[in-house]
Amino acid sequence: MGKEAAQWWGVRQDQPGQWSAAIWAPDAQRVSVVVLDQPTPLSRESDGTFRGHFSAKVGATYMFDIDGTRIPDPAARQQSRDVHGPSCLTVLPPTADTWPGRDWRDAVVSEIHIGTFTKEGTFAAAAAQLPRLARLGINTVEVMPIAQFAGQRGWGYDGVLHYAVHPAYGTPGDFADFVAAAHRLDMSVILDVVYNHFGPEGAYLHTSSPAFFDAGRVTPWGPAIDFTQNPVRAFFIENAIMWVRDFGVDGLRLDAVHQIQDPTTPEFLAELSTSLRALNLPRPLHLIAEDERNLPDHRQSGVTDAQWNDDYHHSLHCLLTGETEGYYAPFAIDPVRDLATALTEGHVDQGQLRPGQDPTGKPRGAPSGHLPPQSFVNASQTHDQIGNRALGERLIALSSPDAMRIAHAMLLTSPFVPMLFQGEEIGARTPFPFFCDFSGDLAAAVRKGRLSEFSAFSGFDGTLPDPLDPQTFHDARPYDAPPADAAAWEDLTTRLLTWRRAVVLPLLxxxxxxxxxxxxxxxxxxxxxxxxxxxxxxxxxxxxxxxxxxxxxxxxxxxxxxxxxxxxxxxxxxxx
Known part of the structure; x- marks a missing residue:
C-alpha cells in the first residue's frame, strides 16, 4: 500500500464525538453517511472514494446512502441487529495485552467453532472452556470465522461484514476478552478469515462498489474479488490489521487462497504479510494458508508460515476407511506410501502425474521436502473433511476407536504442527454436518445444492441432515454428550503432548x-x-x-x- 493511504472504508473516531467516514464507490454519484436519520453528504475524491466528517456519540446507529439506497457500512465494527440493518459507531479500548506469544514450532492447535464449542455458543462460554484444553497440553486455538453472516447459525464462511463480529457469539469486546483469556493461559489464538469471497446474503458491496469484483471470474462460492484495485486490497489488509492489532489475535488462517488471484506486484498476499509483519507487536505473528495448489513459494519467501496439509489427511483417511471416490481417488491407490511421503516430505502431490487423478486435470504442487516441518499443519480431521460429508461423520465413526488412537499418537508426536478438531481430544463421535440459517429461495437452493453434491457418490442413499434445521446445529456440539471413554482419551492426549514437549520439541x-x-x-x-x-x-x-x-x-x-x-x-x- 506504500505510503500511509487515505481512508477508504468505514468510520473512525478522530477524537471523542468526532468521526471520519469513507466508502469506495467509484460508480456512485452521491453518497451520504446517515446518522440517526441525519444525513451528512460526503465529498467524492479522485480515487472514487467518498469522504467526510460528522459528530455523534459512540453507539449511535448509521448507514451509508448510495444514490438514494441505504446500506450498512461494509466495514462496520458492529451492527445494531442483522446484516441488513444499521451499523453502530463502535470503539474498542486499546489492548494492554503484552503476552510475548510462542514459537510456531511449539504450536498444538485445536480448531473450534464458537457456536458449537459450548452449549451457550458465545465467546464468554468458550473462554471458560480454554483451561481444560490448556491442561491437556493444547496451546493454540484456531477459531473458525467470526465475521458477521446472515442469520444466527453458520460455519462462518458466508461472512459479509468482515469487520463486525457475529452478534450471536457476543460483542467485539467479548471477543477481545476471549483472546485475553487465552493469553493468560499461555494460549495463542489464530483467527480464520475469508478474503476470497462474500456470502450470498447481505453483501452490499455488490451494490455500492461493483468494481470491487472481477466481472470475468467466479469462485465456487460466488463472484471473484478484484485484487488489482488498491481500495480492495486496503479493505482486507486493514481488516487483518484490525484483528491482530485491536483484538490481539496471534495470527490468521487464510481461507482458500488459491482463489485469490492477483497478477500485480507485489501480489496481495505478499502485501498483506508485509503490512502485518511491520506492526510493532510484542509477539510473533503466524500466517497459515489453505491452498490446494501445494506450492512452497509463499512459505519459502516468508509470506506465510505454514499451510494446511490436506494430503496428510487424505492418505490417512483412505488407509483407515478404504474410500476411493472424489478427491480421495489418487490417495486410495497406495495410501500407506502416500502417508509415508506426507510424514517425510510434507505434501504428497508435488507436481508429478498421479494414478487415479482426474484425467482432465493438471498435476498440482511442487517439491516440498526441503521445507521445515512447521511449514505443514497436519490434521486427522478438520471442519472441512468432517462437515463436507453428507452426514458429517468423524473419522472415528468411519474407522474405529483403536485405529484413531494410533492416528492420534502419530499426529501428536510427529514433527509437524498438529491440529485437532474440537472434541477430538476426548474421542468425540459427534457429527459436524453443514448448517446455516437462510430463508426463502436461498434456503431452498442450499437444500437442493447439498443433495446434488452427494448424489454422484455410490453410497449416498438420499439421507441428509437438513442444514436449515436448528437441530442440525445443536447436534454438532461435541461436549454436550461426551463419549463413555472421554476420560481415557483425555489421559491419552495429555500423555502424548507431555512426550511432545519433553522429547520432540527439543529435537525440532x-x-x-x-x-x-x-x-x-x-x-x-x-x-x-x-x-x-x-x-x-x-x-x-x-x-x-x-x-x-x-x-x-x-x-x-x-x-x-x-x-x-x-x-x-x-x-x-x-x-x-
Whole structure:
C-alpha cells in the first residue's frame, strides 16, 4: 500500500464525538453517511472514494446512502441487529495485552467453532472452556470465522461484514476478552478469515462498489474479488490489521487462497504479510494458508508460515476407511506410501502425474521436502473433511476407536504442527454436518445444492441432515454428550503432548536434517526423522502387526499396544 493511504472504508473516531467516514464507490454519484436519520453528504475524491466528517456519540446507529439506497457500512465494527440493518459507531479500548506469544514450532492447535464449542455458543462460554484444553497440553486455538453472516447459525464462511463480529457469539469486546483469556493461559489464538469471497446474503458491496469484483471470474462460492484495485486490497489488509492489532489475535488462517488471484506486484498476499509483519507487536505473528495448489513459494519467501496439509489427511483417511471416490481417488491407490511421503516430505502431490487423478486435470504442487516441518499443519480431521460429508461423520465413526488412537499418537508426536478438531481430544463421535440459517429461495437452493453434491457418490442413499434445521446445529456440539471413554482419551492426549514437549520439541528446535520411511506392509510403516541432536523413530501400525525387531528398546520411548497388535504405535529416540 506504500505510503500511509487515505481512508477508504468505514468510520473512525478522530477524537471523542468526532468521526471520519469513507466508502469506495467509484460508480456512485452521491453518497451520504446517515446518522440517526441525519444525513451528512460526503465529498467524492479522485480515487472514487467518498469522504467526510460528522459528530455523534459512540453507539449511535448509521448507514451509508448510495444514490438514494441505504446500506450498512461494509466495514462496520458492529451492527445494531442483522446484516441488513444499521451499523453502530463502535470503539474498542486499546489492548494492554503484552503476552510475548510462542514459537510456531511449539504450536498444538485445536480448531473450534464458537457456536458449537459450548452449549451457550458465545465467546464468554468458550473462554471458560480454554483451561481444560490448556491442561491437556493444547496451546493454540484456531477459531473458525467470526465475521458477521446472515442469520444466527453458520460455519462462518458466508461472512459479509468482515469487520463486525457475529452478534450471536457476543460483542467485539467479548471477543477481545476471549483472546485475553487465552493469553493468560499461555494460549495463542489464530483467527480464520475469508478474503476470497462474500456470502450470498447481505453483501452490499455488490451494490455500492461493483468494481470491487472481477466481472470475468467466479469462485465456487460466488463472484471473484478484484485484487488489482488498491481500495480492495486496503479493505482486507486493514481488516487483518484490525484483528491482530485491536483484538490481539496471534495470527490468521487464510481461507482458500488459491482463489485469490492477483497478477500485480507485489501480489496481495505478499502485501498483506508485509503490512502485518511491520506492526510493532510484542509477539510473533503466524500466517497459515489453505491452498490446494501445494506450492512452497509463499512459505519459502516468508509470506506465510505454514499451510494446511490436506494430503496428510487424505492418505490417512483412505488407509483407515478404504474410500476411493472424489478427491480421495489418487490417495486410495497406495495410501500407506502416500502417508509415508506426507510424514517425510510434507505434501504428497508435488507436481508429478498421479494414478487415479482426474484425467482432465493438471498435476498440482511442487517439491516440498526441503521445507521445515512447521511449514505443514497436519490434521486427522478438520471442519472441512468432517462437515463436507453428507452426514458429517468423524473419522472415528468411519474407522474405529483403536485405529484413531494410533492416528492420534502419530499426529501428536510427529514433527509437524498438529491440529485437532474440537472434541477430538476426548474421542468425540459427534457429527459436524453443514448448517446455516437462510430463508426463502436461498434456503431452498442450499437444500437442493447439498443433495446434488452427494448424489454422484455410490453410497449416498438420499439421507441428509437438513442444514436449515436448528437441530442440525445443536447436534454438532461435541461436549454436550461426551463419549463413555472421554476420560481415557483425555489421559491419552495429555500423555502424548507431555512426550511432545519433553522429547520432540527439543529435537525440532535443533533443526531437522532429513527424513525417511520404510513401508512394513499395506498398513504399517517405520518413519525416521534425523535432527541435529538426535533421531526420532516411529513405528505406526494401522491395521497389521509387525515383527518384534521393528520395536527396539530405548531409554526414551513411548508405546501404545504391542507389535503383535493390528493397531499399535511405538516411538523412540536415538541420541547422537
Amino acid at each position: 528446535h535443533g533443526g531437522l536434517t532429513s527424513a525417511s520411511a520404510r513401508i512394513l506392509g499395506p498398513k504399517a510403516l517405520h518413519v525416521l526423522w534425523h535432527f541435529n541432536t538426535g533421531k526420532l523413530n516411529s513405528v505406526i501400525q494401522l491395521g497389521q502387526p509387525v515383527p518384534a525387531d521393528n520395536w527396539p528398546e530405548s531409554q526414551t520411548q513411548l508405546s501404545l499396544g504391542s507389535h503383535q497388535n493390528d493397531f499399535a504405535f511405538h516411538t523412540w529416540i536415538e541420541q547422537t
